[in-house]
Amino acid sequence: MTQPRHPSPPPHVRKRSPLPWLIFAVLLVAAGIVFVPKLLNSDSADAAQPVAAAEQDPLLVAVSKCDPEKEGLELKSRNRQLVINGAGDKFPVGLSESAMTCVLDTLQVPGALSSRMYATVAADGQLQGDWPGFSVAWTHNTDKGLDLTVTRN
Structure with a gap:
């Protein structure tokens, strides 16, 4: 087998x-x-x-673009705060209305807020507002002008 x-x-x-x-x-x-x-x-x-946020330093851009003579703009607090002195009827030293418009446009202040700033009267005292990335405090007197303090958040 x-x-x-x-x-x-x-x-x-x-x-x-x-x-x-x-x-x-x-x-x-x-x-x-x-x-x-x-x-x-x-x-x-x-x-x-937004364009203002895309700039490296929007407050510095506003100073160099809108007030090259440094007549009405002053940077403070390590470039986080911009003090704006507008010209008035009795105190003409400061930013002209066109330079103020340049600053507001450069910082992209909303139209409603800038209209509110110009509509403020001396009796209103100091008012405040904000928009994305910034806050502002202002006073407006026709004799002294529109004075703002813009702070970058």
């Missing part, structure tokens, strides 16, 4: 560990989580901010 033939055992195949691929996949996902948002935000960061 013949003995049944056993099939020969298959050659030894070495199994590869999935660990290197798993580590590679984890590193790839982690790199994507870190770098993709930075790449996406680098272009849109400038577009999402």
